[in-house]
Amino acid sequence: MRGVFARFRASGVFQHAAPFGGGYINESFLVTAGDETGARRYVLQCLNDDVFRRPALVMENVQRVTQFLRVRLEQAGAPDAERRALRLIPTREREPFLVDVAGSCWRLYAYVERTHAHGAARTPAQAFEAGRAFGEFQRLMADYDGPRLHETIPRFHDTPARVDTLRSVIAADPCGRAATAGGEIDFALGRAAQSGLLEDALRTGDVPERIAHNDAKFSNVLLDDDSEEAMCVVDLDTVMPGTPLYDFGDMTRSMTSAAEEDDPRLEQVAARMPCFEALARGYLSEAGAFLTPTERDLLVAAGREITYEQGVRFLTDHLDGDRYYKTWRADHNLERARNQFQLLRSLESLEGEMAQVVART
Numbered sequence: 078m079r080g081v082f083a084r085f086r087a088s089g090v091f092q093h094a095a096p097f098g099g100g101y102i103n104e105s106f107l108v109t110a111g112d113e114t115g116a117r118r119y120v121l122q123c124l125n126d127d128v129f130r131r132p133a134l135v136m137e138n139v140q141r142v143t144q145f146l147r148v149r150l151e152q153a154g155a156p157d158a159e160r161r162a163l164r165l166i167p168t169r170e171r172e173p174f175l176v177d178v179a180g181s182c183w184r185l186y187a188y189v190e191r192t193h194a195h196g197a198a199r200t201p202a203q204a205f206e207a208g209r210a211f212g213e214f215q216r217l218m219a220d221y222d223g224p225r226l227h228e229t230i231p232r233f234h235d236t237p238a239r240v241d242t243l244r245s246v247i248a249a250d251p252c253g254r255a256a257t258a259g260g261e262i263d264f265a266l267g268r269a270a271q272s273g274l275l276e277d278a279l280r281t282g283d284v285p286e287r288i289a290h291n292d293a294k295f296s297n298v299l300l301d302d303d304s305e306e307a308m309c310v311v312d313l314d315t316v317m318p319g320t321p322l323y324d325f326g327d328m329t330r331s332m333t334s335a336a337e338e339d340d341p342r343l344e345q346v347a348a349r350m351p352c353f354e355a356l357a358r359g360y361l362s363e364a365g366a367f368l369t370p371t372e373r374d375l376l377v378a379a380g381r382e383i384t385y386e387q388g389v390r391f392l393t394d395h396l397d398g399d400r401y402y403k404t405w406r407a408d409h410n411l412e413r414a415r416n417q418f419q420l421l422r423s424l425e426s427l428e429g430e431m432a433q434v435v436a437r438t
Contacts, residue, residue, distance in 0.1 A: 092109045286319070
């Protein structure tokens with residue numbers, strides 16, 4: 078760890094490192110470094126190359142996005158701009174990432190001090206702030222004028238393709254788990270014909286291609302320790318061409334539920350209308366200026382689509398031997414799938430109320 082850190086253009090000498098965050102994909106460490114001027118903290122990450130097969134393209138996107146956001150925030154005179162966009166620390170050779178002798182890809186960010194993250198929105202106020210933060214992110218990126226971003230994971234939010242993968246894994250049943258997941262399999266396949274709404278809208282041109290975060294869950298927003306104001310959107314590995322509907326759908330999924338996405342207590346899993354209303358107000362306060370009428374009309378449907386898709390992904394990974402998402406207990410991904418399918422039922426029951434909220438916001 079010390080040797081990897083030393084190859085970046087960071088201030089200070091390595092003092093210690095500790096595992097950091099609860100992400101499912103990459104390995105992250107909080108590094109403290111110091112010199113005569115004081116201590117500084119950094120987030121050192123090793124990319125999961127089983128997920129990101131072309132890390133150089135991921136890091137080219139990350140470099141473009143972080144630089145663009147910082148320039149836009151500074152031009153706008155945003156208060157506390159230094160804490161509102163991630164700062165990527167280059168290597169000694171001024172590259173955006175490092176490949177070590179084992180072939181692993183490492184990157185270094187300046188730690189955003191005096192912030193924290195939660196797995197789920199606890200209050201409507203938090204949902205409002207997170208919605209506003211992702212809306213601002215999309216609004217700023219709507220002006221992006223650089224080269225088209227790479228598709229780091231092709232067809233990432235192609236829900237029908239995700240269902241096809243599920244069907245293939247069910248047929249192969251490599252771990253012999255299909256027999257104990259029959260209810261979840263039936264639920265997923267029973268709704269397959271209703272999937273693909275967002276992908277179809279993009280393909281037909283009913284909604285324009287824009288830059289999307291593509292992983293807009295609540296835990297990817299940093300909140301100020303004192304004010305609880307949303308400060309910074311993080312986890313930019315999947316920022317790529319898509320539609321803002323992907324992001325609003327994921328926000329609905331992760332910010333309206335009363336429980337975190339791996340809570341096995343299904344009686345606790347339900348969408349909360351006060352949080353949805355706050356989320357919609359926060360998001361549309363920033364994104365409402367550029368969304369088309371069709372995009373607005375599809376916001377509620379996006380929540381159902383992305384929740385369904387995430388449940389399919391968790392179920393697929395469970396049946397395939399937990400190869401994608403980190404797990405901490407037996408049947409963890411199956412519990413996640415059950416959780417998401419329960420949330421989908423709740424969203425379906427509230428569709429009319431949510432549409433009224435969007436219409437009057």
